[in-house]
Amino acid sequence: MIAMPLATHPVRERRISPHDAADMIMRFREGALPELAIFDVRDAMSFKTVHVPGAQHLTDSSFPTLTRGLTKHTPILVYCYHGNASQVWAQTFVDFRFVEAWSVDGGFEELSAHLGSRQAGRVDPPRATNASAALVSFISAHGFNPDDLDAPRDHGLTPLMRASLLGNVPLADELIRLGVDLDKRNMDGNTAVWMACVSGKAELLRRLAGAGIDLDNRNDMGATSLMFCASAGKTDLVALLLELGADPMITNFDDLRAGDLAASRECLSLLRHTVK
Incomplete structure (x- = not known):
């Protein structure tokens, strides 16, 4: 088992809805969220069969290696089968002084469904077609696409x-x-x-x-x-x-x-x- 720290951090573990977790993942993929760590704590075969893209398989033995490169302010999402074991893991991250640790309610299936819905609902992005000179200048000045x-x-x-x-x-x-x-x-x-x-x-x-x-x-x-x-x-x-x-x-x-x-x-x- 993981060696627990001598003291715990006052920040409490938080649970997050699958809708909000999917939002965080999409913001990360689109560049709005600069960093995010996603961990899957289901069994190895389930993870190998299917998992959220970008997720890493987290176990007692892999915990030290997977967290070594993370800052204490890296937002962390943990999902399991139904949202129970992930709460224990989220608390573990908090105990190791990670500021933002989230357990995804509903687990993998719920999170996958919300991610699929978000991706399916995406439409072509709006463009600056026939934009005013003021808007064109604004877009250029701030480096927008x-x-x-x-x-x-x-x-x-x-x-x-x-x-x-x-x-x-x-x-x-x-x-x-x-x-x-x-x-x-x-x-x-x-x-x-x-x-x-x-x-x-x-x-x-x-x-x-x-x-x-x-x-x-x-x-x-x-x-x-x-x-x-x-x-x-x-x-x-x-x-x-x-x-x-x-x-x-x-x-x-x-x-x-x-x-x-x-x-x-x-x-x-x-x-x-x-x-x-």
């Missing part, structure tokens, strides 16, 4: 995320009209909504919501944009997100809601009915 306006660049940001981070409403509008994927997530699992909240552009939030973006996306730490705005004391944006339909009852991985994270009396007043 004009033939794939959903392709990420630095920090996993897509053109829509970058335009939102800059608070550029006209560019975001044009990208939406060109059909970009509104719910693409960056390396931290955030979408353009989060970027718009960082820039503080209320009008941009309204445009994104009107186009149908998911206001309640939870990033890889379980935080929503409403939680971010509440914790940053962005009262006007908290009010706007609530007006647009953001859910204040969602909890993060520490079981806290946006109201529990409110950094100002004004934000707390808006969210007081949700505080535990």
Whole structure:
């Protein structure tokens, strides 16, 4: 058996849905997530027969070798048959001071099904055909691919995320009209909504919501944009997100809601009915 460390790390093991695990894998494959380690803890024959592409077979004996090249901040996905043994392994990674260790609920079959659905649902990427001079200049300046306006660049940001981070409403509008994927997530699992909240552009939030973006996306730490705005004391944006339909009852991985994270009396007043 693996020799366990003398002390454990305070970060707890997390379970992840097969949908979110598939999202992480797709973001890694597309370059939005810079690193990811996937481990299969089923028996050797099952792994040899079929496994998630890129996964490595993890056993007690292979653990030291497979983890030697990983940083403690490398996100880790562990799957088994049904999501039980993988929880034990995810806890083992946490005990060895790995910060992000995820056990995939439902195991291999569920994860494979969600990956297959994601891949089957992919369509031709939107292109900068007939784009304005401003958008062409923006794409060039930030090194984006004009033939794939959903392709990420630095920090996993897509053109829509970058335009939102800059608070550029006209560019975001044009990208939406060109059909970009509104719910693409960056390396931290955030979408353009989060970027718009960082820039503080209320009008941009309204445009994104009107186009149908998911206001309640939870990033890889379980935080929503409403939680971010509440914790940053962005009262006007908290009010706007609530007006647009953001859910204040969602909890993060520490079981806290946006109201529990409110950094100002004004934000707390808006969210007081949700505080535990």
